[in-house]
């Protein structure tokens with residue numbers, strides 16, 4: 372256990388081996404991205420679209436540093452079979468409420484790994500003929516990328532390690548850590564115990 376991290380962040384951080392990207396670094400980068408978005412979309416009112424659930428931390432923080440009018444909406448997806456998942460095909464279980472035809476859409480993602488999910492969802496949004504469609508990703512994991520997708524705004528490259536926090540989870544846990552941390556091997560190995568939450 373890393374006592375210093377637990378002392379600062381409490382018991383949720385007990386399985387964290389190392390802080391990879393600090394809370395302050397995330398705050399600063401999100402502020403820079405928010406500033407760039409505010410400048411680039413000046414005079415427009417873009418729709419920020421996120422996919423639940425991991426993006427909610429980034430979305431909330433990003434919205435608070437953007438100083439132009441924006442609207443926000445969310446998609447929720449669920450996987451079909453493993454085979455479909457491997458092709459990036461996902462089932463929409465919650466669609467957008469805002470019509471995006473003719474609108475400037477900024478797709479906001481917490482993490483891009485293979486790129487399959489993003490590619491699939493972007494194709495689906497493109498069919499609705501937005502005026503523009505750009506992507507903002509905070510955490511980029513390039514090691515497993517199968518499809519290259521232009522990222523208009525990018526936060527950090529992540530190492531090919533099991534990291535959690537700021538929306539990234541292990542079986543729904545650790546999302547609410549305010550930093551990106553490396554899980555210790557023990558926690559990854561014993562993640563079955565995480566299913567008990569009362």
Ligand code: PRP
Pocket residue numbers: 422423424425426459480481482483484485486487488489538539540
């Ligand atoms: C994350 C992220 C993307 C996807 C990226 O969601 O929000 O949707 O993984 O992976 P890919 O590039 O390999 O397709 P996740 O499935 O972890 O769901 P969550 O946001 O609810 O944690």
